[in-house]
Each structure stands twice: as structure tokens, then as C-alpha cells.
Amino acid sequence: MIQAFRILGWLEGASFLILLFVAMPIKYMAGNPAVVKTMGPIHGFLFVGYVLFANFLAGELNWSGKTRIKAFFAAVLPFGTFWFEKKYLKNEAVAEKA
Numbered sequence: 001m002i003q004a005f006r007i008l009g010w011l012e013g014a015s016f017l018i019l020l021f022v023a024m025p026i027k028y029m030a031g032n033p034a035v036v037k038t039m040g041p042i043h044g045f046l047f048v049g050y051v052l053f054a055n056f057l058a059g060e061l062n063w064s065g066k067t068r069i070k071a072f073f074a075a076v077l078p079f080g081t082f083w084f085e086k087k088y089l090k091n092e093a094v095a096e097k098a
Helices: 002-030 034-060 065-074 080-097
Strands: none
Touching: 002 034, 002 080, 034 065, 065 080
8 A cells, every 4th residue: 555655656746846847837938838738637636646645544554643744745845755755655665564
């Protein structure tokens, strides 16, 4: 289950970075909103999925309220999901395999 959340986190983080650093510059510098119209809904779907999965996983793994809030906050920061995965999910993944 943690592995699925890690994958979702990577997908959500990558879609956010593509939206911020590729789609938005194309929209505003080149005047072409097509990439934003494509990536926006994809990122939105992944974002909602990440937040819902984080909430579910927090209950399953008995995360503290502080860790749960950090997981939610990571979803709105560029590179946040990558940081959260590295800082909080490494130990959880090791414990799940044992």
C-alpha cells in the first residue's frame, strides 16, 4: 500500500512540476493554453487522489496529526511530495516489508 502511495506521490509531484515549469510558461510566453488545458485536469485528478490516499494511509498507519498535515501540505508545494516520500515513507516502507 505504501508503494502505491509513493508512486501516486511521484506522479502528482511530476504533474505539478510539468504544470508549473512547462505548461504555464508555454501559456503565458507563447500564448498557447493547450498544455495547461491538458495538464490541469490530470494534475487535479492526481492531487485529489494523493490527498485522499494520504488521509486513508494516515489512518491505517496511525500517523500523528502533524505528519498528516505535512502530507497534505506537501501536495501544494513544488517538490513537496518528493520530500515527504524521502523523509516519511522510507521508514514505513521498510517496516511494511518486515
